[in-house]
Amino acid sequence: MDSTYTPPDELTPQIPRIRLKTYMLHLLLFVLTIAATSISGTTWAGKDYTEIMNWHYGLTYSLLLMAFLTAHEFGHYFAARYHKVDASLPYFIPMPVPILSPFGTFGAYIKTRTPIMSRKALFDIGSAGPLAGFVVCFIILCVGFLNLPPKEFLYTIHPEFLLNGGEPIPYGLHFGTTMLYDLTASILAPTNAYLPPMNEMYHYPFLCVGWFGMFVTALNMLPMGQLDGGHVVYAMFGKRQKLISRIFWWILLIIGMGSFVEIIVDSMEIQVLNYAPSSRLLDAIEWIKINGAWYFTGWNGWMFWVIITRFFIKLDHPPIRTGKRKIGTLRMIVGWVTILIFVLSFSFTGIYYKPVPTGKDSSGIMKLIEKTFP
Numbered sequence: 451m452d453s454t455y456t457p458p459d460e461l462t463p464q465i466p467r468i469r470l471k472t473y474m475l476h477l478l479l480f481v482l483t484i485a486a487t488s489i490s491g492t493t494w495a496g497k498d499y500t501e502i503m504n505w506h507y508g509l510t511y512s513l514l515l516m517a518f519l520t521a522h523e524f525g526h527y528f529a530a531r532y533h534k535v536d537a538s539l540p541y542f543i544p545m546p547v548p549i550l551s552p553f554g555t556f557g558a559y560i561k562t563r564t565p566i567m568s569r570k571a572l573f574d575i576g577s578a579g580p581l582a583g584f585v586v587c588f589i590i591l592c593v594g595f596l597n598l599p600p601k602e603f604l605y606t607i608h609p610e611f612l613l614n615g616g617e618p619i620p621y622g623l624h625f626g627t628t629m630l631y632d633l634t635a636s637i638l639a640p641t642n643a644y645l646p647p648m649n650e651m652y653h654y655p656f657l658c659v660g661w662f663g664m665f666v667t668a669l670n671m672l673p674m675g676q677l678d679g680g681h682v683v684y685a686m687f688g689k690r691q692k693l694i695s696r697i698f699w700w701i702l703l704i705i706g707m708g709s710f711v712e713i714i715v716d717s718m719e720i721q722v723l724n725y726a727p728s729s730r731l732l733d734a735i736e737w738i739k740i741n742g743a744w745y746f747t748g749w750n751g752w753m754f755w756v757i758i759t760r761f762f763i764k765l766d767h768p769p770i771r772t773g774k775r776k777i778g779t780l781r782m783i784v785g786w787v788t789i790l791i792f793v794l795s796f797s798f799t800g801i802y803y804k805p806v807p808t809g810k811d812s813s814g815i816m817k818l819i820e821k822t823f824p
Contacts (some may be wrong), residue, residue: 453705455465472538472539473539475541476538476539476540476541476542477759479541479543479544480516480540481542482542482543482546483507483516483519483542483543483544483555483558484512484513484516484556485551485556485770486543486545486546486555487508487511487515487516487544487554487555488505488506488508488509488511488512488554489505489508489546489554490508490511490512490546490548490551490552490553490554490555491507491509491510491511491512491515491546491554492505492507492508493508493552494508494552494652494653494655494658495507495508495511495607495653496606496607496653496787497822499548502548503694506552510705511655511658511659512554514590514655514656514811515553515554515555515662516542517586517590517662518583518586518587518590518659518662519540519542519555519557519558519583520540520558521582521583521585521586521668522579522580522582522667522670522793523540523558523559523560523579523588524540524582525578525580525581526560526575526576526578526579526734527540527560527581528573528578529577529578529579530560530562530575531564531731532574533568533570533571533574533575534564535562535566535571535575536562536563536564537560537561537562537563538561538562538563539559539560540560541557541558541559542555542557542558542767543555543556543557543560544807545578545681548624549706551703552623553562553662553771557666557712558784562575562772566770567770567772568770568772568775569684569685569688569770569775569776570685570777570778572681572684572685572770573681573682573685573686573777573781573785574781575663575681576678576679576680576681576682576685577604577681577682577784577785577788578786579678579679580667580670580671580678580679580682581784581787581788581791583663583666583667584663584664584795586663586792587660587662587663587664587667588630588634588660588663588664590656590659590660590663591634591656591657591659591660591661591663591664592629592634592638593656593761594654594655594656594657594661595634595635595639595655595657596638596639596640597652597710598639598640598643598644598645599644599654600644600810601616601640601644602648603643603653604618604646604653607653607670608650611715611729617776618647618649619645619738620644620649620804621649621650621804621805622804623647623649623652623801623802623803623804623805624649624799624801624802624803624804625648625651625652625661625665625797625801626648626749626797626798626799626800626802627797627799628664628665628668628794628797629647629793629794629796630660630664630791630794630795631660631661631664633794635666638806642756649804650813659752660806664794664795665795665797665800665801667791667792667795668792668795668796669755670794671692671699671788671789671791671795672698672702672755672759673694673695673696674695674698674699674759674763674764674765675759675763675764675765675766675767676763676764676767676768677763677789678758679792679799680695680763680767681767682785682788682789683767683771683785684694684767684770685777685781685785686777686782686798689777691766691767692765692766695759695765695766695767696765699756699760699765701750701754702753702755702756702759702809703753703756704748705748705749705750705752705798706748706751706753706754706755706756707750707752707753708746708747708750709748709749709750710750711742711745712746715735715738717744718731718735719732719735719736719739721803722735725746747798747799747802748798749797749798749799749800749801749802750800750802751800751801751802752800763790813818
């Protein structure tokens with residue numbers, strides 16, 4: 451009798467059931483993420499997301515965001531399959547609570563179940579996701595700029611702006627600008643069109659998803675550990691990835707410290723005003739505040755990424771000891787393109803909240819808010 455023989459009733463029925471459960475899990479997470487992002491889209495549209503009948507207001511945002519995430523993850527998936535690397539279908543991560551994630555999701559990921567055996571494969575798998583996702587989000591952004599609604603659209607969400615002479619209030623949640631966002635707007639936005647400020651553009655689904663897609667692509671392209679950028683930079687430069695990752699880690703640390711430095715400077719100013727109001731130190735502090743204002747706007751959320759990349763993702767990419775070290779001229783060109791996309795999509799100020807000032811100058815704004823929200 452053959453010792454490797456397994457009875458059909460013990461083997462054959464189990465495989466379809468396992469695969470079916472796996473596919474059902476992927477499908478369930480996909481559907482739940484559509485629902486969660488629809489909730490967020492409803493919130494962006496200024497509607498009550500607790501009413502299910504309002505969720506259709508967020509469907510455009512949801513489908514656009516899912517298109518970006520799906521393109522990104524299937525870019526990885528198909529590249530992995532091409533190189534005979536066993537990879538799972540995407541696992542989408544829904545977050546239906548807007549307070550925890552205003553975007554409705556924490557992204558998606560795939561699992562590779564077999565090792566990546568060459569730098570070429572590593573490069574293709576690492577770069578395919580960001581490139582595919584970027585193409586989709588850039589197209590979405592272009593469509594948004596080419597089809598900007600009139601300014602009156604914003605009044606349907608914020609009718610209180612009519613009490614402010616029709617102008618938006620410059621406070622609240624802001625998305626930080628990027629070089630590519632500004633450049634695309636300057637080229638594609640019609641001359642007479644109303645371009646919403648960065649603290650209101652998230653009410654425009656195409657602009658919101660286009661910006662968010664670029665922002666997520668930049669985060670993924672940080673050249674650290676096993677982030678997509680870490681894969682690409684290691685495949686391109688080998689051991690030099692260690693130095694590159696540390697340079698960028700320090701850059702993020704310096705940027706992220708900006709808002710904390712501002713707090714320290716403000717505290718010093720208060721102390722000097724209390725104990726030595728005529729001191730020359732006060733002039734020095736004022737000089738720092740004026741000339742360092744750009745630095746103080748750095749996103750403190752980069753400190754989160756400093757911690758995550760240092761202690762969890764790690765800075766160094768695991769070595770690939772098999773296959774050829776050189777990935778070829780064409781892949782190097784594509785690699786430099788991905789690095790350029792990272793630079794153009796990087797946001798110094800990230801996502802931040804600008805509170806309403808409490809001084810005398812804010813009295814008009816406070817009256818406006820009181821009239822709108824009694």
